[in-house]
Amino acid sequence: EVQLQQSGAELVRPGTSVKLSCKVSGDTITAYYMHFVKQRPGQGLEWIGRIDPEDDSTKYAEKFKNKATLTADTSSNTAYLKLSSLTSEDTATYFCTTSGMDAWGQGASVTVSS
């Protein structure tokens, strides 16, 4: 059974960047596309994008193209989401999930505040 372990909560300053990790265990990360999803407090789910760790190809939702960068490290079985130029609008919980979305990380809370 594949399991996803995400990095911890982050408190970051406006205008800075943050890089979140999602470590896959129970299988090799190259067996899956890795997706990231945003959920603002009390709100619904927004798809950010996905990466194919096999060849590092990516797809993003248009609104995240200048905000998010997805990468993957096959040697550590880990996918990463980097968020740049942070504003209060980026305060949210970010989830990673596998293709088919049948396995999810526990979520990583990002709070943007001065």
Add this chain to the structure above:
Amino acid sequence: DIQMTQSPPSLSASLGETISIECLASEGIYSNLAWYQQKPGKSPQLLIYGASSLQDGVPSRFSGSGSGTQFSLKISSMQPEDEADYFCQQSYKFPLTFGSGTKLEIK
């Protein structure tokens, strides 16, 4: 982008009651639809994929139906543990999009 219109936004049901949640796609998506359950402070959990296939481990009181643009999730005989938020999601075309969610509460 494909818009997913989910209804109702909230629902209150008695234990043992059968409930339905609807999801309407802005264009045809064949059967590329999934349903998720999310409890407070937890990650979403996949209930239904391919519009009507039950994910392993999900109770059989959950069922999904529909194709094209109209879909529904049915819970037969509401249980206390079913109190949660429910979301539909299309995977036919990028960007993947979710419905706005339905909050299901016990009456």
